[in-house]
Amino acid sequence: MSTSQIDWHDRFAPTLDDIEAMASKALAELPEPFKSLAADVTCSVAEFAEDDILAHFEMESPFELMGLFTGIGLTEDGAVPQTGQMPNTVFLYRRAILDYWAENDDNTLGEVVTHVLIHELGHHFGFSDEDMEAIEARADAEE
Secondary structure: OOHHHOOOOOOOOOOHHHHHHHHHHHHHOOOOOHHHHOOOOEEEEEOOOOHHHHHHOOOOOHHHOOEEEEOOOOOOOOOOOOOOOOOOEEEEEHHHHHHHHHHOOOOOHHHHHHHHHHHHHHHHOOOOHHHHHHHHHHHHHHO
């Protein structure tokens, strides 16, 4: 069914809970050993990143940030949790994700949520943005 054939009149934008359910499904479908290594990472969904986070990354618009990993990655010193340490968390930002999805016809919303989640989990595993961009470029070249 093409987009023009869908009756959008009675449809609503996916909620925070909908995005969280997609992320939970993606986490549950991770292959081992990644699934076990990410078991202690929590996932939280918010409308947008907070202003201080956007300022830290020098972003002018909250639509620029779809996800964020906070915590201590597995390859960093102190990767063993300490008392009082906040859990490693992946934040997904609903409005930025929906905006990206609406502007890019080549992925389903579930694929976008999964991609952002996997990207942020990459930081938990010690990959930089540059590392992940290189991995994605190699994967795209192999297709």
